[in-house]
Amino acid sequence: PGPGGGSSGRRGPGGGPGAALAAPVEKAKNPKATIRKLVHFLKPKAPYFLAILPLSVLASVFAISAPRIMGLGIDELYKSVKAGAGVYSVNFRYLAMLLVSLFALYAIGALFQFFTAFFMAGLSQSVTMDLRNRLVAKLHRLPIRWFDEHSHGDILSRVTNDLDTVA
DSSP states (O other): OOTTSSOOSOOOTTSSTTGGGGOOOOOOSSHHHHHHHHHHHHGGGHHHHHHHHHHHHHHHHHHHHHHHHHHHHHHHHHHHHHHTOGGGGSOHHHHHHHHHHHHHHHHHHHHHHHHHHHHHHHHHHHHHHHHHHHHHHHHHHSOHHHHHHSOHHHHHHHHHHHHHHHO
8 A cells, every 4th residue: 555545654753653642751951940930820829729728628538537437337237246136236227327427428528529629620720821821922022033943833832732731
């Protein structure tokens, strides 16, 4: 098979299909300075982080406490089996109360997880939008000569990949 008719046996510059996906990631020349700039950029968003923190902590507390309630139910069943009195010695009222408590813990925990994820997604989108706006302003300030010296595909690729990485 030749041109227009399937594979010609030739491989691209990366050695085969998907080679671009395995390309090495370019690291920052000065990671500490990059992190400092990112932290400085995120400082105005600190109140949002502080509002999300208690939601995240509460979601974790509810997720951690549910197995403890399950353990109480298992202990109750074990005690009744160990006593050997059969089904009649199981305190079903206590187990029902534990099940209702467990349901409530999972429901409230899921609610806190939902709000945490919702607010984090909004914060992430807000930061990404701010970065995009700053990047567009920076690109508008560059001289035309700079665009003549760099390929348009390279500029777009760099902008897109870097913003996606930060986001």
